[in-house]
Amino acid sequence: MLSTKKTIYNVANSFEIYKREIDNNHSEDGSRIIEDCDKFISPYLHENESANICERAVLYLNSLKANAVSDYIDQGCRYLCIWINNNVIENKKSPINVINLFNEFLRKFEEYDGDYKFKDYLKQFSTDMLENLMKLFELYSKFNINNKEISSCNNCDCVKASADLYNKFADECYAGDDNDFCDELENFKQTYENYMKTSSCPETIPQILPPIKRHNIGATVSIPFAIILVISFFLFILYKFTPFGLHVSSLLNRKKTIYNDLEQDTNEFIFNSKKLDINSENKKYSLSYHSVE
Template sequence: MEESPYTFAGSYDIYKNEIDKSTEHETFGGFLECDRISTQYLVGDTNKCLQIDKFLSHLSNYGEKYTSDGCKYLNYWIYDKFNQKKGEGNYNILQFYESFKGTYSDQYDNNYLLNGCIKEIDENIFRKIQNLIDIYDKYNKLKNDDIQLTGDYCTSAIDCVSSYTLHVKKCHESYDPDFCMELENFRKLYNLRVSNVTSCKDLQTYLPSAINSNVVTIITPFAVILVMPFILFILYKFTPFGSWIMPRMKRMLNNSFLESYEGEQNSENANIYAEDRMYNIAYHSA
């Protein structure tokens, strides 16, 4: 099952700060290979090539979760930066990255960074990521518990509510479970932060769930079906209930099989009888 592309949204600012500072106090003269592939695929934008190189080097020092979310942010960042350059020349990020992998493969021990990090991103997913980053951007202004929510902080909190309500509606209209789940994660943070706030007039201090109740209703029976075999196994192995229920289940299955078999036999006999009757009618008519 493919991972959600939105899981980095709540900590996007950490990755943003890291990639923004990756070119500070650097000179580009020594990066001849980056110059070459940037000229070929990025209209000479060596700075972007260097940022990607430095950011991947940064990710290589961390664990799986941080690295995975960092790669998702990098996908978003590349799409955002390079799409702004459309029409200015040959900006081909996937070809650039293939060339980049061939050039820098010896620098990274983590194969995931080179083989699984950069992927094409769907326009619809990109827009949803933008929406999530926007709402987290507003929340980050007031997330510190030491901040007294007044004035502009109240405005940011109210904007959070408006954005959340709008995006939840879109989520329910065209259901994207990953997007809805990230909205749900945001809801929990918001509710925890503002639950006791009284200093903002007309501020909604509790956001309703982003998970559609209809979806929960649909999912629940399937969850029960998936869990039931494990429950029966435990009951059979470790409780007296197993020795009581298993013979009865077998009898039910056997009875069901016999009924099905007898039904098929009766149907076949009826068909044979009908065929014989049609034959006799045809014979006498002749």
């Protein structure tokens, strides 16, 4: 039995329940159920579609609220972003625009049901998260060979394409710092390899995928620190117990003696100069006094 890690991206491979929910949340005859959406306008939507899309989003959010399970709500909100990106925004596609439209739907829902705040359930919701979510959705969609709605290639071609995507995203995992992204890639690796055990794909299709490697920040910091310690220890041994150390010590002592002698000579010179100045002043005053007599 597969053991799936829990991540903020799990919805990328378990979105069917959310898809059915949003597909069913609209009236059959086109009549409006949510009056708050009648005058809804967004720069990301065509004007003649804005009200209908707004209503579907608000009804979908209402169904998430009714479930009352925080993880279900969190994953459901992430799927809403997938739906907005893939099915709603035709032009101006970008993570920031998807997040902006998502927030517009949240505000519209709060007008519909002012006592409920979805943002209380949302964790790590950002454009970076959305970029990685869309990558994982693409990965699973490519591999999901039984769902012709989201995958149009032949079985083994899809498997090969998904393996190539996995390798690309694995490199991004190593270069980044999103542990959930890396964990979800490991979930995909497990799903992929389990499928390949009974697959009839040719040997040119990889049976297993490379393991996920993570960038160890702790090691990056500790290695230079360890090098400094080793160098310091080596120099200490060199200084204390080798002829080179004795030579360096002798040289340093000689330089220290020269410096001390120079400092002493300088101080004596300054002292004598001040003494001469004082004597000179005294003579001046003495001469002035005798001239008055």
